[in-house]
Amino acid sequence: MQLSPSTVVVAAGRPARAQGAPVNPPVVLSSTYVSQGIQQPGELLYARMDTETWHPFEAVLAALEGAAQPAVVFSSGMAAIAAVFAFVPVGGTVVVPRHAYQATLGFADDLAKRADVRVVRVDVADTEQVVAALDGASLVLLESPTNPMLEVADLPALLAAARERGVLSAVDNTFATPLGQQPLAHGADLVVHSVTKYLAGHSDVVLGAVVASTDDLAQRVRSHRTTHGAVPGPFEVWLALRGLRTLALRVERSQTSAAELARRLAQHPKVVEVRHPSLPDDPGHDRAARLMIGFGSILGVRPVGGAAGADAVVAAVRLWVPATSLGGVESCLERRRRYPTESPTVPEDLLRLSVGIEDVEDLWRDLDQALRAIR
Numbered sequence: 001m002q003l004s005p006s007t008v009v010v011a012a013g014r015p016a017r018a019q020g021a022p023v024n025p026p027v028v029l030s031s032t033y034v035s036q037g038i039q040q041p042g043e044l045l046y047a048r049m050d051t052e053t054w055h056p057f058e059a060v061l062a063a064l065e066g067a068a069q070p071a072v073v074f075s076s077g078m079a080a081i082a083a084v085f086a087f088v089p090v091g092g093t094v095v096v097p098r099h100a101y102q103a104t105l106g107f108a109d110d111l112a113k114r115a116d117v118r119v120v121r122v123d124v125a126d127t128e129q130v131v132a133a134l135d136g137a138s139l140v141l142l143e144s145p146t147n148p149m150l151e152v153a154d155l156p157a158l159l160a161a162a163r164e165r166g167v168l169s170a171v172d173n174t175f176a177t178p179l180g181q182q183p184l185a186h187g188a189d190l191v192v193h194s195v196t197k198y199l200a201g202h203s204d205v206v207l208g209a210v211v212a213s214t215d216d217l218a219q220r221v222r223s224h225r226t227t228h229g230a231v232p233g234p235f236e237v238w239l240a241l242r243g244l245r246t247l248a249l250r251v252e253r254s255q256t257s258a259a260e261l262a263r264r265l266a267q268h269p270k271v272v273e274v275r276h277p278s279l280p281d282d283p284g285h286d287r288a289a290r291l292m293i294g295f296g297s298i299l300g301v302r303p304v305g306g307a308a309g310a311d312a313v314v315a316a317v318r319l320w321v322p323a324t325s326l327g328g329v330e331s332c333l334e335r336r337r338r339y340p341t342e343s344p345t346v347p348e349d350l351l352r353l354s355v356g357i358e359d360v361e362d363l364w365r366d367l368d369q370a371l372r373a374i375r
């Protein structure tokens with residue numbers, strides 16, 4: 001039976017149905033398994049290599065992303081990104097977005113110094129610019145929508161161009177979630193997630209994952225995890241599976257609220273600019289409408305009064321949590337340029353808002369009073 005993704009998050013990755021069987025998979029805490037002689041295929045040996053509590057989560061994520069083999073869960077999103085960067089040879093070239101997750105860009109810069117890797121930063125919304133950068137590259141790692149500017153890439157065009165040139169492609173799908181877009185269907189070789197965000201969804205675990213388009217790539221990612229040791233604990237993966245069960249409900253709610261807040265904020269007297277692909281005049285709107293299901297739950301908001309105005313909003317909110325991170329049930333916000341490492345092309349006054357699942361009117365009232373607090 002062909003199931004819709006919102007059913008898959010609930011129904012996949014369950015123990016086999018048998019009288020008296022548990023409905024949820026058990027957490028198995030064991031670092032080693034009884035074994036002697038030659039290991040047979042599928043036999044567990046040692047928990048850094050593989051452990052059964054990972055399997056249900058890896059199966060559900062693979063089903064959501066449309067992969068034929070299990071996802072590979074990692075101890076963090078950055079561990080997953082490190083596994084993708086491991087495909088870049090010494091002296092190779094990697095193409096990354098100019099606006100992207102900070103630690104991803106930092107990692108690429110580190111490779112540039114350590115492994116003589118050339119890093120090319122591109123505006124992912126500019127298809128010609130990205131395609132021109134692909135010649136001679138080893139890897140292109142895309143985000144769409146980007147952090148924190150919410151630029152939307154023409155993923156099918158970029159991924160096809162990468163494939164034609166033999167460039168390995170990866171998409172960080174953290175912002176959109178597999179319910180918003182499936183990069184493998186658009187031609188990506190690899191998909192990366194910070195499971196910490198929407199997939200786990202409750203701001204209580206740090207976890208990552210890679211989903212590969214072929215068994216060969218999946219084996220290589222798995223082998224990287226084993227040798228580099230970036231393995232998650234069974235409890236964290238079990239919690240992430242528990243969070244994943246409500247992904248469809250959470251994403252539906254937070255996306256609807258995000259679009260409503262974007263619409264209202266765009267008319268607010270204390271707001272200069274709002275970025276959200278749901279807005280008809282947003283630069284990413286047409287592309288997102290064509291390529292994504294929904295527009296995501298992250299907003300970029302520039303209040304009046306520059307950086308001081310933005311800081312005043314963060315200081316005045318009572319319900320919204322002033323915190324980094326995103327994708328949790330609770331709404332949070334931060335001014336991105338408070339980090340000296342944030343790209344200077346991100347406006348000083350840009351607030352990144354992660355819309356959670358609270359009542360939208362409560363979220364609006366709190367934002368409105370905080371914006372009015374700007375002098």
Ligand SMILES: *Cc1c(COP(=O)(O)O)cnc(C)c1O
Binds near residue numbers: 101193206
């Ligand atoms: C948070 C995040 C990461 C890093 O994930 P961690 O789980 O914090 O290691 C990577 N990419 C994006 C888009 C993120 O939001």
